[in-house]
Amino acid sequence: MVSNDPAYAKAYYEKNKKRIANLMKQKVHCDVCDKEVTKHNYPRHKTSSAHMNIIKEQQQEKFQKEALLEAVDRAVAKALKKAKKM
Ligand SMILES: [Zn+2]
Numbered sequence: 070m071v072s073n074d075p076a077y078a079k080a081y082y083e084k085n086k087k088r089i090a091n092l093m094k095q096k097v098h099c100d101v102c103d104k105e106v107t108k109h110n111y112p113r114h115k116t117s118s119a120h121m122n123i124i125k126e127q128q129q130e131k132f133q134k135e136a137l138l139e140a141v142d143r144a145v146a147k148a149l150k151k152a153k154k155m
Contacts, residue, residue, distance in 0.1 A: 101127075 082089065093109035101123050106114045114120055 095108040096105040097108050097111045099106050
């Protein structure tokens with residue numbers, strides 16, 4: 070097999086056109102956006118602004134939740150310390 074021979078590539082494409090087209094049309098589910106994306110477009114979709122914005126929002130929510138949990142933890146620890154002293 071000669072991988073960078075244009076004639077070979079063309080022949081391969083002509084021979085496998087339908088199979089390649091079907092592979093490209095296959096849908097992949099994006100768990101982040103809860104959307105169906107073609108397999109062919111998935112790498113590009115992963116860098117799209119719509120996808121990235123959702124990831125950013127999720128990260129911010131996660132940070133906020135973690136900060137809140139940490140604050141609750143500290144408050145509980147403080148209360149326990151106070152209760153032990155009494
Ligand atoms: Zn996505």
